[in-house]
Amino acid sequence: MTHPFVHLHSVSLTYAGAEGGSGTLALDGCTMGVGRGEFVAVVGPSGCGKSSLMKLVTGLVPPSRGSIEVANAEVTGPLKIVGMAFQNPTLLPWRTTLQNVMLPLEIVEPHRSRLNRDKAAYVERAKALLATVGLAGFEEKPPYQLSGGMQQRASLCRSLIHEPDLLMLDEPFGALDAFTREELWGVLQEVWMERRFTCILVTHDLREAVYLADRVLVMSNRPGRIVSEHTVSLPRPRTLETTFSKEFVEITHRLRDEISRVRKGLDPVAAAPEQAA
Amino acid sequence: MSWRSLSRTRRIELAMPWLVTIGMLVVWEVGVIAFKVPSFILPGPVEVWQALVRFNGPIWQHAGHTLFTTVLGFAFAVVFGVLLGVAIGSSRLVYNGLYPVLIGFNSVPKVAVVPVLVVWFGIGTVPAVITAFMISFFPIVVNVATGLATVEPELSDVLRSLGARRRDILLKVGLPRAMPYLFASLKVAITLAFVGSVISETVASNEGIGYLMIQASSRFQIPLVFAGLVVIAVLGIVMYVLFALVERRFTGWAMRGTQSATVTTGS
Numbered sequence: 001m002t003h004p005f006v007h008l009h010s011v012s013l014t015y016a017g018a019e020g021g022s023g024t025l026a027l028d029g030c031t032m033g034v035g036r037g038e039f040v041a042v043v044g045p046s047g048c049g050k051s052s053l054m055k056l057v058t059g060l061v062p063p064s065r066g067s068i069e070v071a072n073a074e075v076t077g078p079l080k081i082v083g084m085a086f087q088n089p090t091l092l093p094w095r096t097t098l099q100n101v102m103l104p105l106e107i108v109e110p111h112r113s114r115l116n117r118d119k120a121a122y123v124e125r126a127k128a129l130l131a132t133v134g135l136a137g138f139e140e141k142p143p144y145q146l147s148g149g150m151q152q153r154a155s156l157c158r159s160l161i162h163e164p165d166l167l168m169l170d171e172p173f174g175a176l177d178a179f180t181r182e183e184l185w186g187v188l189q190e191v192w193m194e195r196r197f198t199c200i201l202v203t204h205d206l207r208e209a210v211y212l213a214d215r216v217l218v219m220s221n222r223p224g225r226i227v228s229e230h231t232v233s234l235p236r237p238r239t240l241e242t243t244f245s246k247e248f249v250e251i252t253h254r255l256r257d258e259i260s261r262v263r264k265g266l267d268p269v270a271a272a273p274e275q276a277a
Numbered sequence: 278m279s280w281r282s283l284s285r286t287r288r289i290e291l292a293m294p295w296l297v298t299i300g301m302l303v304v305w306e307v308g309v310i311a312f313k314v315p316s317f318i319l320p321g322p323v324e325v326w327q328a329l330v331r332f333n334g335p336i337w338q339h340a341g342h343t344l345f346t347t348v349l350g351f352a353f354a355v356v357f358g359v360l361l362g363v364a365i366g367s368s369r370l371v372y373n374g375l376y377p378v379l380i381g382f383n384s385v386p387k388v389a390v391v392p393v394l395v396v397w398f399g400i401g402t403v404p405a406v407i408t409a410f411m412i413s414f415f416p417i418v419v420n421v422a423t424g425l426a427t428v429e430p431e432l433s434d435v436l437r438s439l440g441a442r443r444r445d446i447l448l449k450v451g452l453p454r455a456m457p458y459l460f461a462s463l464k465v466a467i468t469l470a471f472v473g474s475v476i477s478e479t480v481a482s483n484e485g486i487g488y489l490m491i492q493a494s495s496r497f498q499i500p501l502v503f504a505g506l507v508v509i510a511v512l513g514i515v516m517y518v519l520f521a522l523v524e525r526r527f528t529g530w531a532m533r534g535t536q537s538a539t540v541t542t543g544s
Contacts, residue, residue: 055434058434058438059438060434060437060438078437078438079440081439081440082439084435086431088429088431090429090435092432092449092454093530093531094453094454094531103436106449107436107441108440144530159435162439168438
């Protein structure tokens with residue numbers, strides 16, 4: 001693997017301000033690479049431009065400076081086959097859960113043109129996917145009759161149904177209670193281990209980042225850039241037991257320290273004498 | 278569902294509109310009798326009812342005509358309102374260009390436009406249809422545009438990152454999402470359409486309830502004037518209920534107890 005699957009090269013992003021104003025600098029000189037099939041988590045203090053990063057990688061927003069490459073091609077417009085899930089499940093209330101999950105198939109080629117012909121096969125596929133996240137039997141329910149956790153599972157299914165090469169998750173479990181959240185970490189890890197798509201997870205939950213990711217990137221205060229990275233070499237599948245292991249706690253602890261330093265505008269790693277102590 | 282199987286509170290809820298109407302009629306009748314109000318100033322409900330029965334033939338004929346012009350004008354308003362609403366709601370350029378013009382257009386009192394329409398089209402059905410159209414058109418445009426413009430940005434991000442074209446987003450998300458707004462506006466628009474056609478009939482027509490009322494008042498047949506008002510009110514309520522039923526049928530997902538998307542624009 002000579003070239004990363006997703007590659008950001010000193011990317012800056014400025015949101016246009018009020019007329020004549022200088023605008024807001026969201027990202028500044030952000031460089032990062034994500035290998036094919038890798039699971040990367042991006043953590044950072046709130047408002048550091050994590051969500052801007054998502055929009056840049058998927059091509060929804062063009063960078064002000066720098067370049068972005070996905071699958072060896074420069075990103076110039078919205079990418080065609082990315083799966084996305086957000087904190088808000090954004091399911092369509094007029095569709096059943098099954099129809100919601102099948103939405104991407106109505107848009108992405110080649111499924112789009114095959115959907116009518118192979119309807120039964122696609123419905124089976126969607127039902128199977130729903131079953132893997134524990135939603136068997138809820139296919140015909142409208143989303144507002146599902147609990148928050150179930151809606152988020154359905155949203156995850158919708159982002160995976162067209163088997164994207166790249167999955168972008170923006171705090172997908174942020175609005176859920178702790179128990180449901182930990183349960184869904186397991187679900188996501190299982191799906192990922194089975195399919196090995198490239199995944200970028202933006203989160204502010206450090207335990208979530210360490211549990212799920214192969215590599216955790218730390219972003220600085222706004223304007224954001226990557227200031228440090230940690231490889232998580234814990235064996236998979238990780239379980240909730242793993243989260244109490246010494247190594248897990250150490251990595252989480254170190255991340256926490258770095259982020260609190262970053263928030264104060266300091267270097268992420270403490271100066272040498274302190275480290276010796 | 279039978280009446281007996283309903284709970285007591287639900288039965289009272291269902292009976293409420295009738296109870297209130299009957300109560301109002303009783304107060305009206307009693308007031309007219311108690312204060313000895315002459316019939317050419319304010320006839321009581323009994324007298325209005327007698328007028329309704331006595332002139333039943335012409336009333337039916339004129340009411341039928343008013344209903345026809347109203348529904349025709351309303352149908353044009355729905356077609357053009359939805360098209361223009363979609364254009365305004367999905368394009369900033371069209372929005373910026375047309376919105377001020379539309380608001381100006383809507384601010385013009387329609388009764389002032391009727392004489393111009395008469396010069397163009399002569400008296401009768403055509404100006405009535407156009408007036409009904411003009412007055413009921415605006416709330417439909419505004420509501421459809423609002424429904425489209427308030428699509429969650431995250432949702433269109435999801436679709437755009439799948440390579441969806443603008444048309445896909447409009448068909449899959451925009452239009453279904455605008456449906457509750459559209460139906461809410463239809464209920465307002467149909468009642469406004471009656472206002473429009475009756476205004477035009479009172480100014481320039483030989484047919485319709487508006488014409489009937491003008492004729493009756495010039496002959497001091499005030500009970501007949503009130504009978505005309507009652508007919509219009511009943512027609513309005515019937516059409517409203519019709520659209521409320523259609524609304525419930527098609528956009529039940531938006532009415533799940535908590536809130537329904539409603540932007541009402543009065544006239």
